[in-house]
Amino acid sequence: MFGNNIGKTKYHEVSNFVRGDYEKGRESGSPKMCPSCKAPLAEQDLIQNFRVCPKCQHHLSLGAWERISLLADEETFREFNGDLSSYNRLHFPDYDEKLERAQRESGLPEAIVTGTAYIEGYQVVLGVMDSRFMMSSMGAIVGEKICLAAERAIELKWPLIMVVASGGARMQEGMVSLMQMAKTSAAIERLHQAGVLYVSVLTNPTTGGVLASFASLADIVVAEPRALIGFTGPRVIEQTIKHKLPDNFQKAEFLLQHGMLDLVVDRARLKENLAQLLRMHGGRND
Amino acid sequence: MFGNNIGKTKYHEVSNFVRGDYEKGRESGSPKMCPSCKAPLAEQDLIQNFRVCPKCQHHLSLGAWERISLLADEETFREFNGDLSSYNRLHFPDYDEKLERAQRESGLPEAIVTGTAYIEGYQVVLGVMDSRFMMSSMGAIVGEKICLAAERAIELKWPLIMVVASGGARMQEGMVSLMQMAKTSAAIERLHQAGVLYVSVLTNPTTGGVLASFASLADIVVAEPRALIGFTGPRVIEQTIKHKLPDNFQKAEFLLQHGMLDLVVDRARLKENLAQLLRMHGGRND
């Protein structure tokens, strides 16, 4: 009767997921042990479990293409604007090198991948941020790709799903970066006007100007368990207030309690929960 | 340069007010001493000061017609719907007697007086509640007169000023009374749609269903100093939580601090502050 038993599911159900080209998605550097429970982690187990610790369910970071494999039905993801990459428009020291290294290490031109996809048969526009790329900070091109995705969603009348991770603004792009907050918020405002569904999925970590713009403006805001979500990072707050913060501060569960989230969803359940939300919003399942 | 030095004015400036037929407004029962500072009060001083204690500035209750004399320019108030009065529609025990006594003692047909007026030359629709009439509880006729006033304001495109005092719903009218909350809120919603200014002035006490409907829905919410303003009365809260409440709890200044009010205004300054608000909203001063 009830489709909603979020948070109660054991992870082994992941075997039901469609895998697609997930096996190729080995690009995430894998720690030797779980950062949470210190259990040793085998690469194969991690891939199997979409980078969730099989022992304590700690959700490790997922690369953009891994995430797409997790969410999109097999072979349905069509990237757009995949050729866009950033340049050092302010001639900011070291930015060229950092961009180059990020591209080399992640294999991505920028910190976000956008495209169209099907999720359990429902058409969506999907954007996925990848924190390996300069902590997925939002420069002009990240902002641009988000706006273009929102505009594609409006054009197609397909829901927009944004899987978010970010350290905030990209300081190396100065005010051009800050202004992406206004620009993406404006694009989302148009999406709301057009009556198009927008779901954001906040993953670890989602902070700063990204949280304080498009990521918080979704109709439904979902987060992964224990994800750090906050405007100001905990270290800066600790420096300001000069004492230590409680362990759960700015964690997904904390935000849920404080009214900032709709749902906290295990990675194993994410796809089916998104599909349910799409169905509830009249998504077409052809 | 600044017109806004609210709360800093000594009361003796009241001598500048236009008096109108205020001298007739002796109907409020006058205590022999100030309930706040216990200073003896002479009737003449009270009238002179619009029922503000000359010693401690405590604001005593003001009758509807006294309030109108305080606010409306001389001879400008034109009452409408002054003939409406309530009847015991549910045949509720003792209600007939209570209505009759309230009418006799207050000289009013119901707990609210509505009409058009000028305030420093600005046209307004003005409603004033009188707590001597069954604690100015909101039955069908009080709700009706509020709606009719709002509708007159829409029709004339004149701002609506509601001077509120109330113990809440009128229990003797059962659900008909409760439904006035929905009815008045609906009328105010139309006022907002029509772009008409609405200012509410909360006086001691403003509680229950009146605060939880039209009184809180104004563009600008003003209160008199130290007025008790709350949804649930302090006694009921004390019974529930089983300890005493701080002295300033639910006082106007407390609500201002908690973001629920725009301004706390001394009675001596009320007329000029309302006039200023009217001017700021393009009020016509002919």
Add this chain to the structure above:
Amino acid sequence: MTKRQFDFENQYQIMKQKVEDLMEESRIHNIDLSEEIALLENKMARIRESKYKNLSPWERVLLSRSLDRPGAEDYIGFLCSEWIELHGDRLFGDDQAIIAGLGMFHGMPLTIVGHRKGKTTNQKLQYNFGMPHPEGFRKVMRLLKQAEKFRRPVLSFVDTSGAFPGIGAEERGQASAIAETLMAMVSVKVPVISIVSGEGGSGGALALAVGDRIVMLSNSVFSVASPETCSSILFKDAARVEDMAEASKLTAADLLELELIDEIIEEPVGGANQDFENTARLVEESILKHLRDLNDKEPDILVQERFIKYRRIGSIIQP
């Protein structure tokens, strides 16, 4: 002494048990009383039926408050093939006294909100006995906006003794939250159907009850103040609760006569408390019927008719 619990059903069950004991006894002793016992049982059933048809207003108050009274979660579970609870007001907290989310009803997505009292002690504490804070009302407003964006009808379940009387609730604007919810409800451009399923207490109940249709279960009540409050405030006499329940006209039948509600769903014998399935089926039919009616209307007409519905209550003008 005034009763403080609805105990008829309990007494009835004890009686019934005694009759069964008697039957057992007679069988052991081989005395054939079957005919007499059948008559007895028949009579008892008729008494029960008649009792439930003729509950006093105060008894209905007690029944509506009973722990076994089905709540929003129960109806949602029965009515919806899928359900997602959504959380938070995006301002301060997530008030669990109000359940809110999306439900799939006969293939149609609905925004559903309702008071939630809880059954176990833990739940009752967690849900604050169904008494909302401002956050609850603000969660409702947030979902009303989305209902409008997605043109999704709204279904509400009303069952609360009232908004919570506490310091935090007052500090964070209980009155303002209720007032704004009333205004949001009355102007939302989608159909709103309100089911008063239990205890409709004061402004905290009304905030969720401003529907295009107000439907009451026959043993639910809706009042401006509880009979206890009326008798202690108006008569300084806590013993007058039964009088007050009568005088306040808080039963579904009274409120229909006063034209304040639109429909009564007659609960089966034993009430929704004893026969949830049949009650829920009637609720389902009622919602379907009203949705059919309301879904066809242009949004502007819908809102205009809703405005008139409330504007005319206790009005001197007849629009």
Add this chain to the structure above:
Amino acid sequence: MTKRQFDFENQYQIMKQKVEDLMEESRIHNIDLSEEIALLENKMARIRESKYKNLSPWERVLLSRSLDRPGAEDYIGFLCSEWIELHGDRLFGDDQAIIAGLGMFHGMPLTIVGHRKGKTTNQKLQYNFGMPHPEGFRKVMRLLKQAEKFRRPVLSFVDTSGAFPGIGAEERGQASAIAETLMAMVSVKVPVISIVSGEGGSGGALALAVGDRIVMLSNSVFSVASPETCSSILFKDAARVEDMAEASKLTAADLLELELIDEIIEEPVGGANQDFENTARLVEESILKHLRDLNDKEPDILVQERFIKYRRIGSIIQP
């Protein structure tokens, strides 16, 4: 050592005092140095003028943060014949880090909002050094709605080191409040003019700066993060603040070149800090000019143009 205070003006005043002492001395001793001293004073004035024309980005950062920098209250006092401060978010509190209200400007009512840092120690504490909590942003949103209802242009003053980094601010949704303010600002159907009068720091500044026109005083700055933050985060080296102030392109001149702002108001010699009246007069002229421009536009066109203004920043498409 990197300077942490703008001290040129102080040094200049000390020098000036010394010259005056010399003049006095020479008068006493009846030695006529007036010609030489006039030359000296002339030279000094030119040095001062040149200094203020050629302040380094970091010096502008310091100047924009100086205690004697005029703030929103000062401009409001100069510009408005009447002023009413309005309070509260109707949700939780009244954040005094943001001043908000109605001002009469050349006979035209405006909604005015701005950061407020305070001058005295008491004020600074009361206004939280101009660092808003979510309540501040929600107060702004409330007034934006009213501005729209009454078709009143909005004027904002930007001067904050940023939104407050604290537990309560995070608990009550600092990010969500800023995001929603950005969305409200960018879509409000009345003209919005933003004056960056002091320190424009990060998202907490931007939330009040999404105008149809962004006007910067020549010694104000606007940056995604303070030079201190940039140097410590990007280079783990607090000493690189001057580099970072340069590299971040945070001065009015840099931002105009980047087409991120619309106009620079050239402050008189000594800056707004030393010559408030003349600065304020220039601000007044600028606002008048932009209001004349914007007031004529249809609301839909206004909002469309504002959308494009922000949509094109760092965009691959040129609408």
